[in-house]
Amino acid sequence: MKFKIAFTLFGVLFALSTANAQDCNVTLSLFNESAKVKNFDDAYPKYKDLLENCADLNILIYQRGGKMLEDMIDLAETDDKKMQLVQEFIANQRMRLEKFPNDTKEGDMLADIAMIQYKNEIGTLEERLEAFEEVVETDKDNFSSPVAIYAYFRIANDLNDTGERDIQFLFDKYDEVILLIETQENDKAAEAKPLIEKQEAQEELTSRESRILKNSEIYLRNYTKIKGSVNSLLGSKADCDNLLPLYKKDFEEKKNDLNWLRNANERLSAKDCTEDPLFFKVSEALHRQEPSANSAYSLGQLAEAEGNRGKALEYFNEAAELAQDKVRKARIYYRIANNYKERGSLSQARSYYRKALDNKPSMGIAYLKIAEMYAKSANNCGESVFDKRSVYWLAADYATRAGRVDPSLSSTATATAASYKGRAPQKSDIFQEDAAGKKISFSNCWIGESVVVPNL
Template sequence: MKFKIAFTLLGVFFAFNVASAQDCTVTLSLFNESAKVNNFSDAYPKYKQLLENCSDFNKLIYQRGAQMLEGMIDDAETDERKMELIQEYIDNQMMRLEKFPNETKEGDMLADVAMIKYKYEVGTLEDRLRSFEKVVEADKDNFSSPVAIYAYFRIANDLNDAGERDIQFLFDKYDEVIELIENQENDKAAEAKPLIEKQEAQQELTPRESRILKNSEIYLRNYTKIKGSVNSLLGSKADCDNLIPLYKKDFEEKKDDVNWLRNANERLSAKDCTEDPLFFKVSEALHKKDPSANSAYSLGQLAEAEGNRGKALNYFNEAAELETNKIKKSRIYYRIANNYKDRGSYSQARNYYRKALNNKPSMGVAYLKIADMYAKSANDCGTNVFEKRAVYWLAADYASRAGRVDPSLSSNATATAESYKARAPQKSDIFQEDAAGRKITFSSCWIGESVVVPNL
């Protein structure tokens, strides 16, 4: 008898759960359809019903809920109602993170919260700044929205303009924001790199790969725009004319302060304020007290300016070994590569350009430099005229790649690639050689790579 009662109760419980799930499914479907067409008066009560009875049923509740609430905020007739809806939006994003943590990136949700406060000027500038700082502290790897990153720096700039934060604070925020952008650029460029190479090898991408490549290139273009906007905001505040007096007046008092020396050295070096004697004083003092990548790099800049390339390369290599930040390391390798390229040591230069790209896949200018060296070496490669001219296809591939990983170079990269293609064998040449699809390897010169003859 007890068994039959227990079995009956189990059946009732199971039937109740099935019915509840069906109710949630129906309500969510009705809510979704109304919210999609901005029928907020019908969607909002269903949204509230879902939060009360089906809060952990489906992530779509919160995805569509966020879109609905944003629309309702814009349509709100009073400031009081607008603020209520803003709080509901914030609660929606936080509840999504709580209910679906494995399907939700914390950085995305915190950035959404910070952006809604920024857009509608909720709280003071300091309050809004703190909202963005929370994103960086909690999940900076997923702080990926170009617009949100720009808003973060815009607030910092506004605080500086209002006299509430000093110029060093703004410089620190600039460095932080540029690092956020470049880290995201690197991720997207690394995602795109194998797919670009696959295309260059005339292999067809799958639909999924095509979507990934398209999205990566869209993000890279957006990051380029945002970086330009951030640099425009900083503007003349970081010019040498402002930096040198700023640090010169404090040098005697701060020359034993390693943190101050490090900040001054990094800022002066980044803006190439290397001709003033202050730069040497700061760099030398820092290297004596705390040998680091920054101080070694600065001394390399000074040696280079004096024409002592050997000494400069020693310092730059020391800097690269000491540097742990990949983006900064890439810049050092790029500078070393340029030194070797200028001396005609192309193989060594390419080695360092590749090291730079390994650390910063979005460094398109390194691809342009390699392309230039390949083009200049065409006459030294190949066993006949056709193969020598085929080097230009390889150079064109590298030039095209530059624009795809760094959209700021797109125009220059495209023009450069076209000029190389014009020097490569044309359709009639390929026909005469019966070479379409043939793989040509340049093993007789330093290049040592291969190219597939296109079917023009």
Template structure:
């Protein structure tokens, strides 16, 4: 019995020694491989990294992070069959990382990166490549955030439709879901940006982390804006009224009791302002009778507005806003209501609805720009003397500048407006002569009712 105990103890000690030795070997191999990778000497780092991956796959996530960089370097610097082998190896590395480190790996990013790598290197048929991106969308939509990947996903659908393998409606459906995802990500970026911009505008110091957040959010907004432009260019003439009206007119009689079909037709015709053809009224009326909804109410509002009945149009738009669940569509409705009030000179009401639009969609820079325009137009009515009247332009400039920050698509126009407004505001000598100083708060009266601070000059 004693001999058996000694044997077991000896085995345990030896086993522990073996495990310890293996751990030390992994640490030594990894340290050497990581040093070369950190120095960006990927030719030297490649083989040691792959050895660590083979012998000690679970040792550290860093093996896969550095391995990805080394393989991307190899792919960029090789051609032909050798390049294809490195591509295959990188895909395997991503899949292995997802398997071994699932808590620290985004499924959506891995699948998106794999699909993009195959797309960029023309590996697979158009159908296979589309299915690869479709897998990302279906299995981890939340983490499918790559602007390039989202564009590729849509482009492949267009390519299949051009080849006669998909219907025009399939292209529209793909456009809608990709655009919806892009706008969702834009809103997240704008939400992150908004409080930091307010802090910056108030003259408060930002931490390095906050400065990085601003930079990151603005980069994302620019990237998504570029993709939206590319999507619209790719959709091209497919989405004009000349194509949409015949497409939906031929199916209307057969589909006029199909709520889903009516909703899709209504949304597309409305979005493209194909509202003058009688088909738009037929679709909108049929949809509102079957299932009153935000979209059908909005469409009837458009029709009432086109007939010159603004009061009736506002009733429909307000009904649409109350029914709407999608924040982007709700923002569009509030923006339209706001514009109605603005056109009638009801600036306070207009601002309320522009703010509601911004709450629903923080990246809607045009709403900020419209508020800036109303504020600037009210300068002569909202101050007691020349200085306070001109100070109104500082507030207009702040709104215009904010529009540029949250919406790169209008940045040029918004920045020009901000510059123009600052030019009309009191200058450094005016501030000095008035006995004021930078940072001092000025209360603006009338419908505006806001405070603006004198900027640094």
């Protein structure tokens, strides 16, 4: 008898649980449809019901709920209503992170929260800054939104404009933000690189690969725009006219302060304030205390300015070996490559351009430099006139790649690639040689690569 009662109770509970799950799914479906068409009068009550009764059901509650609340904030007619919705949006993002941590990036959620505070001017400038700093401190690898990164620096700039923070603070934030952007650029360019190479080899991308490549290129274009906007905000605040008096004033007092020397050296070097005697003083003082990538690089700049290229290369190579940051390492390798290129050591130059690209895949200018060297070597590679002119296809591929990994070079890269293609064999030449699809090798010269003749 007791067994029958227990079994009956279990059946009732199971039936209620099943019914509740069905109700939750129905409510979620109705909520999703209403929210999609922006019928918020119908969607909002269903959203609240889902939070109260079905909070663990599906991540869609929070994905669609967040978008709905953002729209409702924009439509709010009073400040009190807007504030209420902002707090609900923040709670939505935090609850999504709590309920579905495996499907949610913490950096994305914290950036969303910081952005909603920024857009709606919630709290003081310092409080808004702290919201973005939390993203960097907690999950900077997933701090990827170009708009949010720009907002972060905009707040820092506003704090400097109001006199609440000094110029050194702004410089520090600039360095931090540029590193965030370049880190994301590198990730997206590295993601795109094998897919671009696959296209260049005339292989068809899968639908998934095409989607990844498209998204990567969109992000790269957006990062380029944001970087330009950040540089525009900093503007004349970081030119030599402002930097040199700032550091000259403090040099005697700070010449044994390692952190101060590092910052001064980095800033003066980045802005090419290298002709003033102060730069030499800072660089020497820094290198004595702590031989580093920055100090070695600065001494390389000085040696180069004095015309001592051999000594400059020694310092630059030392700087590259000491550099811990990949972006910094890439810049140094790029400078070494340019030095070799100017001396006509093309194979050495390419080697260093490739090292730069290994460390910073979004450095499109390095691809353009390789393309230029290939194009200028066309007459020295290949057995026949057709083969020699085929070098231009290879040069065009490198030029095209430059614009794809660095959208700021897009127009230059497109024009350069078109110029090289114009010098390559044309359709009639390919037909006459019966060369369509043929692989041409340039192993008889320093290039040492090959290219597939296109079907024009």
